[in-house]
Amino acid sequence: MSRISARGIPRVSLVTFGALLAITAISWWYLFDMAAGMTSMEAGGAMMFREWTPVYFVLMFVMWSIMMVAMMVPSATPMVLLYRQVARTNRLAHQALGTGLFCAGYLVTWTLFSLVATALQWLLEGWALLSPMMRSQSVLLSGMILIGAGLYQFTGLKQACLRHCRGPLFFITRHWRPGLKGAFEMGVIHGVYCVGCCGALMALLFVGGVMNLLVIAAIAVIVLVEKLVPGGEWFAKGVGGIVIILGIAMVASG
Numbered sequence: 001m002s003r004i005s006a007r008g009i010p011r012v013s014l015v016t017f018g019a020l021l022a023i024t025a026i027s028w029w030y031l032f033d034m035a036a037g038m039t040s041m042e043a044g045g046a047m048m049f050r051e052w053t054p055v056y057f058v059l060m061f062v063m064w065s066i067m068m069v070a071m072m073v074p075s076a077t078p079m080v081l082l083y084r085q086v087a088r089t090n091r092l093a094h095q096a097l098g099t100g101l102f103c104a105g106y107l108v109t110w111t112l113f114s115l116v117a118t119a120l121q122w123l124l125e126g127w128a129l130l131s132p133m134m135r136s137q138s139v140l141l142s143g144m145i146l147i148g149a150g151l152y153q154f155t156g157l158k159q160a161c162l163r164h165c166r167g168p169l170f171f172i173t174r175h176w177r178p179g180l181k182g183a184f185e186m187g188v189i190h191g192v193y194c195v196g197c198c199g200a201l202m203a204l205l206f207v208g209g210v211m212n213l214l215v216i217a218a219i220a221v222i223v224l225v226e227k228l229v230p231g232g233e234w235f236a237k238g239v240g241g242i243v244i245i246l247g248i249a250m251v252a253s254g
Contacts, residue, residue: 034063
């Protein structure tokens, strides 16, 4: 049986939480370091487009993947902790490995999303729609992204995915799968719901700048509030309304 801390929290939960916190911190450190390097290059006038070689594509893919870890792990933490608690309570074999596989499945889904985002960045640069700082330099494109992301906040798909992300117990009871293979599959399924819930918001990075830390942090906070704070469904719609207004204003100004 797991030892209990002074506040009554199982030691395994504290260890799991600490591991997730460490992963998130390392990912944010990477983003800060990369953003600082890009800012220095821009200030020195050395920021320019780079040829999309296979190596550069992989570098951008890694950047997107780590960014998704930094943004999404905090909001997925309650789900991971609940899975760990259920596995412990039911004395399932390989609890720690199962939790790791659940996380792996979740991150695999966002890694695939990162591959799509990298390919999209490549296309947008090829069409001369992004600046060297990976920010839209087309008013029309920026406005369309804002309006599209805002409208998606009101769709049934968004709300259905958000319900699964906001209800860890609801998700566990509906999608529980036994064994290590089941743990990985559950992580993938949860990741799919999270992509369905938050993927459109990630498109806003192309408007504010893919490596703009303020934009990254703002989207991460929006995701966190949508999933964890009471009334998150209404908050999501409020964000959608604001983003639509900004998009319309941007298109009108162009």
